[in-house]
Amino acid sequence: MKTILIVDDEPKISAALEIRLKAAGYTTVTAGDAVAGLSRAVVCQPDLILMDISLPGGDGLEVARKLHTLPETAGIPIIFVTASKDPGLRAKAMDLGAAGLFDKPYDPEELLAVASHALGETSYFSRPNPCVTTASAAPEATEARPKKVLIIEDDRKIAMALALRLQAAGYETLIAGDAVTGVSTAARSLPHLVLLDISMPAGNGFTVAERMKTALPSPVPVIFLTASKQPGFRARALELGAAGYFEKPYEAEDLLAAVRQEIGA
Numbered sequence: 027m028k029t030i031l032i033v034d035d036e037p038k039i040s041a042a043l044e045i046r047l048k049a050a051g052y053t054t055v056t057a058g059d060a061v062a063g064l065s066r067a068v069v070c071q072p073d074l075i076l077m078d079i080s081l082p083g084g085d086g087l088e089v090a091r092k093l094h095t096l097p098e099t100a101g102i103p104i105i106f107v108t109a110s111k112d113p114g115l116r117a118k119a120m121d122l123g124a125a126g127l128f129d130k131p132y133d134p135e136e137l138l139a140v141a142s143h144a145l146g147e148t149s150y151f152s153r154p155n156p157c158v159t160t161a162s163a164a165p166e167a168t169e170a171r172p173k174k175v176l177i178i179e180d181d182r183k184i185a186m187a188l189a190l191r192l193q194a195a196g197y198e199t200l201i202a203g204d205a206v207t208g209v210s211t212a213a214r215s216l217p218h219l220v221l222l223d224i225s226m227p228a229g230n231g232f233t234v235a236e237r238m239k240t241a242l243p244s245p246v247p248v249i250f251l252t253a254s255k256q257p258g259f260r261a262r263a264l265e266l267g268a269a270g271y272f273e274k275p276y277e278a279e280d281l282l283a284a285v286r287q288e289i290g291a
Contacts, residue, residue, distance in 0.1 A: 028145055029053040031072040033063035033089070034107070035082050039130075043076065046134050047141075060084025064092060067099050074125070074144050076137075079108040079115060087115075090122050103144040103210070107132065119206050120237070125214075126207040136203065143200070143211050172198045173289050176217035178208035178234060179251070180226045184274075188221060191278050196291060205234045213241040218289045219269070221281075224252040224259060235266045247288045249281070 030047055034040045035058050044054045055070050057063040059082040067075060067089075075093075079086040086106060093099040103125040108115060111129075119127045125144035128137055175197045179185040182203065189199040200215055202208040205226055212220060220238070224231035235248050249270035250263045263271045270284040 027051065027053050028073040029055060029070060030141065031055045031057065031063070031067055031070060031075045033057045033060075033066075033075060033081065033086065034078040035059060035080075036078075039078075042134075043137075046138065050138055058082070060086070060089050064089050067093055067102065068096060071098055072102060074141055075102055075104045076141070077104050077106050079106055080110060087118055087122065090124075094122070105137070105140060105144060107137075116204065116206055120209065123210070124206050125210045127204065139201070140207055140211075143207075143214055146214060172196055173218040174198045174200065174215060175285065175289075176200045176202065176208070176212055176215060176220045178202045178205075178211075178220060178226075178231070179223045180204060181223075187278075188281075191282065192285070195282055195286075197285070205230065205237075208234050209237045209241055212238050212246065216242065217246060219285060220246055220248045221285075222248050222250055224250055224263075225254055232262055232266060235268075249284055249288070251276070 030052050032040050032043050032054060040056050040058070044056065047054050055066055055072060057066045061083050063077065063081065077086040077090065081089070090104050093102065093104070104122070105126040105128070106119050106124055107128045107130060109130040116127055126140040175192050177185050177188050177199060179188070179201070180203050185201045185203070189201055192199050200211055200217060202211045208222070222231045222234060231250060238246060247269035248266070249272065250268050251272050251274060252259055253274040255273070260271050269288045272281055
């Protein structure tokens with residue numbers, strides 16, 4: 027059973043998270059300030075840390091920097107949560123290699139899905155689609171695993187619609203809702219292809235594409251999606267070696283055809 031350390035100075039938030047995580051089968055440890063968070067991380071060596079950025083007696087980002095320098099905790103993934111609207115926080119979290127960053131109030135199911143990714147487990151979003159009927163519940167041992175597509179899109183409705191369409195076509199899907207989670211999910215899951223929105227809150231699809239080039243062991247094709255009409259976007263996507271470029275609204279079948287052309291069925 028994996029252990030998650032919750033570092034948050036709001037008892038109600040910590041208690042709610044504990045209940046949700048325990049219901050999902052995790053063991054939890056809590057800390058209410060920066061000093062206690064650092065100490066319990068070293069002593070307990072959890073599998074994952076959920077860390078508030080604004081903490082009594084310290085700063086969650088500084089705690090994370092310290093944890094990265096200690097041999098006992100250097101490899102523990104950290105998901106940050108914050109009530110701050112400072113646009114620079116997301117870039118700082120990304121520089122620290124965060125597994126995710128959530129603005130309060132957040133959707134507990136989305137947090138759980140990202141936690142599952144960070145722990146190397148099957149994500150909520152990559153479980154088989156119950157709406158799709160398969161010929162056999164138990165595939166043959168020799169059957170190839172489905173190709174994996176990572177969708178990095180902040181519009182949840184668009185992301186879910188894409189995931190359902192791709193799952194119906196036989197692909198496994200993963201979803202990330204921001205730049206930080208997108209890079210960390212790509213590094214952990216090693217997808218065969220990425221569908222990447224260019225404009226995201228406090229993020230940029232081009233930056234994500236550049237980060238993935240250094241975070242992944244081998245190049246992964248990227249198809250860019252955008253609602254913007256800026257003429258420079260297409261040129262920048264081509265410079266980054268884009269496998270495709272689609273302006274919203276796009277035809278789902280055209281996008282699916284581009285995915286198939288790039289990574290097969």
